[in-house]
Amino acid sequence: MTSVAVVGVGMIPFGKHPERSLVDMASEAAYLALKDAGIEPAQVEAGFFANAFASRLFGDLTVGQNVFWEVGINRVPVVNVENACTSASTAFYLGYNMIAAGQAEVVMAVGAEKMYVPELGLLDSGLTELNTQLGLVAPASFALRAVRHMTEFGTTPEQLARVTVKSRNHAQYNPFAQFREPVTVEEVLAAPMIVDPFTRLQCCPNADGAAAAILCSPRLAQRLGRAVNVEAAILCTGNYENPQDLVRWETDYRACGLAYERAGIGPEDLDVVEVHDAFTIAEILHYEALGLCAEGEGGKLVEEGHTALGGRIPVNVSGGLLSRGHPPGATGLAQVFELVTQLRNEAGGRQVAGAKVGLAQIMGGDKLGDTKSCTIIVLSV
Amino acid sequence: MTSVAVVGVGMIPFGKHPERSLVDMASEAAYLALKDAGIEPAQVEAGFFANAFASRLFGDLTVGQNVFWEVGINRVPVVNVENACTSASTAFYLGYNMIAAGQAEVVMAVGAEKMYVPELGLLDSGLTELNTQLGLVAPASFALRAVRHMTEFGTTPEQLARVTVKSRNHAQYNPFAQFREPVTVEEVLAAPMIVDPFTRLQCCPNADGAAAAILCSPRLAQRLGRAVNVEAAILCTGNYENPQDLVRWETDYRACGLAYERAGIGPEDLDVVEVHDAFTIAEILHYEALGLCAEGEGGKLVEEGHTALGGRIPVNVSGGLLSRGHPPGATGLAQVFELVTQLRNEAGGRQVAGAKVGLAQIMGGDKLGDTKSCTIIVLSV
Numbered sequence: 001m002t003s004v005a006v007v008g009v010g011m012i013p014f015g016k017h018p019e020r021s022l023v024d025m026a027s028e029a030a031y032l033a034l035k036d037a038g039i040e041p042a043q044v045e046a047g048f049f050a051n052a053f054a055s056r057l058f059g060d061l062t063v064g065q066n067v068f069w070e071v072g073i074n075r076v077p078v079v080n081v082e083n084a085c086t087s088a089s090t091a092f093y094l095g096y097n098m099i100a101a102g103q104a105e106v107v108m109a110v111g112a113e114k115m116y117v118p119e120l121g122l123l124d125s126g127l128t129e130l131n132t133q134l135g136l137v138a139p140a141s142f143a144l145r146a147v148r149h150m151t152e153f154g155t156t157p158e159q160l161a162r163v164t165v166k167s168r169n170h171a172q173y174n175p176f177a178q179f180r181e182p183v184t185v186e187e188v189l190a191a192p193m194i195v196d197p198f199t200r201l202q203c204c205p206n207a208d209g210a211a212a213a214i215l216c217s218p219r220l221a222q223r224l225g226r227a228v229n230v231e232a233a234i235l236c237t238g239n240y241e242n243p244q245d246l247v248r249w250e251t252d253y254r255a256c257g258l259a260y261e262r263a264g265i266g267p268e269d270l271d272v273v274e275v276h277d278a279f280t281i282a283e284i285l286h287y288e289a290l291g292l293c294a295e296g297e298g299g300k301l302v303e304e305g306h307t308a309l310g311g312r313i314p315v316n317v318s319g320g321l322l323s324r325g326h327p328p329g330a331t332g333l334a335q336v337f338e339l340v341t342q343l344r345n346e347a348g349g350r351q352v353a354g355a356k357v358g359l360a361q362i363m364g365g366d367k368l369g370d371t372k373s374c375t376i377i378v379l380s381v
Numbered sequence: 382m383t384s385v386a387v388v389g390v391g392m393i394p395f396g397k398h399p400e401r402s403l404v405d406m407a408s409e410a411a412y413l414a415l416k417d418a419g420i421e422p423a424q425v426e427a428g429f430f431a432n433a434f435a436s437r438l439f440g441d442l443t444v445g446q447n448v449f450w451e452v453g454i455n456r457v458p459v460v461n462v463e464n465a466c467t468s469a470s471t472a473f474y475l476g477y478n479m480i481a482a483g484q485a486e487v488v489m490a491v492g493a494e495k496m497y498v499p500e501l502g503l504l505d506s507g508l509t510e511l512n513t514q515l516g517l518v519a520p521a522s523f524a525l526r527a528v529r530h531m532t533e534f535g536t537t538p539e540q541l542a543r544v545t546v547k548s549r550n551h552a553q554y555n556p557f558a559q560f561r562e563p564v565t566v567e568e569v570l571a572a573p574m575i576v577d578p579f580t581r582l583q584c585c586p587n588a589d590g591a592a593a594a595i596l597c598s599p600r601l602a603q604r605l606g607r608a609v610n611v612e613a614a615i616l617c618t619g620n621y622e623n624p625q626d627l628v629r630w631e632t633d634y635r636a637c638g639l640a641y642e643r644a645g646i647g648p649e650d651l652d653v654v655e656v657h658d659a660f661t662i663a664e665i666l667h668y669e670a671l672g673l674c675a676e677g678e679g680g681k682l683v684e685e686g687h688t689a690l691g692g693r694i695p696v697n698v699s700g701g702l703l704s705r706g707h708p709p710g711a712t713g714l715a716q717v718f719e720l721v722t723q724l725r726n727e728a729g730g731r732q733v734a735g736a737k738v739g740l741a742q743i744m745g746g747d748k749l750g751d752t753k754s755c756t757i758i759v760l761s762v
Contacts, residue, residue, distance in 0.1 A: 065618050074620055075632070077618065082463060083443060103481075251456070
């Protein structure tokens, strides 16, 4: 396979955008990515558009075609992708595959979601899911994991709260994040309880948002300059064959292993990491799956500051989902936006000094204790 | 690029299945395809699942993962694809690309839709579409094309009606079709008017349905036997730059041209064709785009029986959308099912004698007079 480069990224600030349509937000992100890359719309040979809720909320099909049309991209193959929280990273993955396979030279991945819509209602895993019928929606299922981690490894409520404190400390330097006010451990623990042990500040907020990335062949990337290399793009589905360990998603470990293998690196080579901190415990579990620490020691890792800006391996310097907010159709590409910004040394107050290798991790959809989808993207300069 | 083969297909009869869930229907089609191919679930390296309305109707995300899980396929990359009427053919296209690129040896594409659901309501192109807001939903926009074709080329109401008559004549031999009673031209013209010139029998009915296909590398196909070759799989988005000619979709002509070029054939080489007869005029327009006749002569082509079973180039011997019914998430793979059945010489009463080359065409989504997506698949033995 040929290698693949990211040559342009675009993103709008995540937050409440009641006045903007999905297509409007997405096409701005796409336009910004084109401008960033210095690429003409007519050079884009295929498009992947990520979204989870447009059909449910607006009755919209084939939204991606409308988005690409708005920025002058037409006639090419366009696919609308839905993979829950991994929707945007799946769009990136499909674009990567197309170029790695030599089937296109320039592909654009765009993702967007409107979450501040009253009709959205309670998020569930779908009416057909046993989980949902039993009330095991996301906050509840992550809470079970948190309690198990606390029981098994002595992880403390303070350690969980520190994930949010770190997130907000980072987010104050990220103009794209929705919540940028620092908070203390005490404030996190005193916030309204959602499901024990998570207070409201330990659950990622909704957000309206959009993000985009342009992938291209190394040949073209060289001409454009400023390229970031894609060292790995992995997508796996969960393992539904065996009962799952609540503190160890087999799929998370497997995807991380595949990504390290593909990229030819290990956790010690990472400079900056974005993980799917949908809830505070998730970030701690992902530390362990990624091998940033031993199993059971994720709580200690954040408590000792190793994953904070300036620490050994900064995680979620963007503020992650907890501060940026989580539009499932856009989050994966917002992670790519952050890594590219870091690897280009353009992240301002949240810059990780000398970052050369970055990794983004996401899990999407819950099913009987495992995940329905896990993606890992590794970038380097 | 390596070549690609279809080694297994599966399909459930289209119709009203109020007692069956989406996952239930889809996983039966997937199971039948695995059985047909003689492939173990563990051999499948990636899955693409096509669906348009699950999120809207059931709040379901990542349905594909559930479907593949039901037949024992997990851990692999799975992507949920939505591309309106081309959803299923897009899933096939992505699977084809993956194998053509050497990234997998076995990929399964599955598509399903439940359309007999009261909550579905009036089908539109999404609330954000100007078309929908102006009332230009699908029957109306196709009616404009029909009237224009009649005005410009003298196409008659009887010629339009003959598309349905031929469809039902074919469908009586297809146990997978929903409507299998032959009808006369008089009956078609006397049916309740939907939008002039279409009576109800000239608009494709809804259907619940599911279909699946397994694609694999030539190496594996040879071992399995019974392989059908994929000569081309094309996906394009419409051209939104210029006003469109109502009797000539530029995208339809372009996609057909690309498919012929890729497959190294012309219209004279086709033995059996499936087109997207959402309305009777659509089939006539597709004849012309495919070069089965000159522009403007599609009405005559069907009237003279050239596209009927036993004619020069039989079209929609399955009964097409008009008789089979149209679950957008499944139709593209139902076309593949039909072509594979024909090329294997297993189509019984509707068999096209000695069929060696087949083509399937679909268009999806409407936008300002053009289509949002067009796919062409060419198969051969």
